[in-house]
């Protein structure tokens with residue numbers, strides 16, 4: 152579904168991704184690597200939140216540079232910090248926001264909101280102020296709001312970093328049970344042990360690209376103190 156053609160990305164003069172050429176068709180793909188190795192930048196390129204400085208990113212043949220809107224319909228993005236993503240005062244309004252933006256009728260929005268809140272265990276919180284939710288509840292809301300829009304693929308940028316162990320396990324389960332294609336950036340090796348494919352980043356390049364059984368030991372070697 153994703154095709155990176157000789158992608159470079161820089162912030163100002165500084166290049167942080169170099170020569171990324173990769174095709175991603177597997178259902179569950181993980182991205183790991185050291186801090187600052189370019190993982191989040193790579194993730195943001197997947198749905199056109201950022202466009203490459205050079206090269207192309209195609210999603211089902213759509214160029215993220217020219218077809219950003221269509222790409223974002225296909226590819227949802229869940230940020231590490233749900234506060235970045237929650238835009239409306241209450242839980243129900245936040246889920247409704249994207250649906251209204253898509254042009255659904257009032258009746259369809261209400262029905263979809265009710266369905267999604269129930270699916271994600273948020274029905275009882277529907278009228279609660281979103282900013283007063285716990286970290287885990289906010290995470291659930293952020294995921295629910297993205298899934299409400301029925302993307303084909305969901306990109307998660309460090310979905311468990313801010314969570315306690317219990318909430319982390321619940322989020323891991325939610326991600327594991329999604330029928331969607333998922334791309335997950337994570338430092339949490341437990342989360343990705345049964346993924347189909349793991350990309351290991353180092354200094355803006357993919358240095359290993361393999362199933363977890365091979366990629367995780369390669370990553371641990373890379374991270375070993377000299």
Ligand SMILES: Nc1ncnc2c1ncn2[C@@H]1O[C@H](COP(=O)(O)OP(=O)(O)OP(=O)(O)O)[C@@H](O)[C@H]1O
Pocket residue numbers: 162167184185186187188189190191192193
């Ligand atoms: N908006 C930005 N402006 C300038 N530099 C940025 C910006 N976003 C990221 N960078 C820099 O680009 C490099 C790669 O950052 P990125 O967030 O992609 O790495 P990462 O592998 O996700 O790191 P981490 O594991 O710490 O989240 C870092 O040196 C970072 O400081």
